[in-house]
Amino acid sequence: MNTYQLYLFLLLIVMLIATTAMTMKQMNEIRRLQELRKRPRVITVEECEGKTTTRDYREGDYVGLVSGQCPGGGPKRVIGIYAIKEEKKGGRSPI
Incomplete structure (x- = not known):
């Protein structure tokens, strides 16, 4: 595995973590809005x-x-x- 492939692999991992974090944030916001509607x-x-x-x-x-x-x-x-x-x-x- 050369350095170019290693950098691509690390970039892929970082993008996966960022996408997961944004999805979780969006899910929490939707859940919070649903709770506000129930009150x-x-x-x-x-x-x-x-x-x-x-x-x-x-x-x-x-x-x-x-x-x-x-x-x-x-x-x-x-x-x-x-x-x-x-x-x-x-x-x-x-x-």
């Missing part, structure tokens, strides 16, 4: 001057938290935190 959407319900509003959950939210001030000067309080299961739309998945 329910979490919303926070706030009450401000008798009006109820919803927003996306933020880390640290809890029922009873004063999350800000209302335009009239009163406290804006978190009155509920709920998980909403997203409904699947008809049709096939793009993946």
Whole structure:
């Protein structure tokens, strides 16, 4: 085996390792996206001057938290935190 063949063999090994690593990375990304789809959407319900509003959950939210001030000067309080299961739309998945 001459040096040229040895270099070709090493290049082949490096390309095989790189291809395997990229494939594994892509598989992990697909798995992560599938997990994100399974998670329910979490919303926070706030009450401000008798009006109820919803927003996306933020880390640290809890029922009873004063999350800000209302335009009239009163406290804006978190009155509920709920998980909403997203409904699947008809049709096939793009993946």
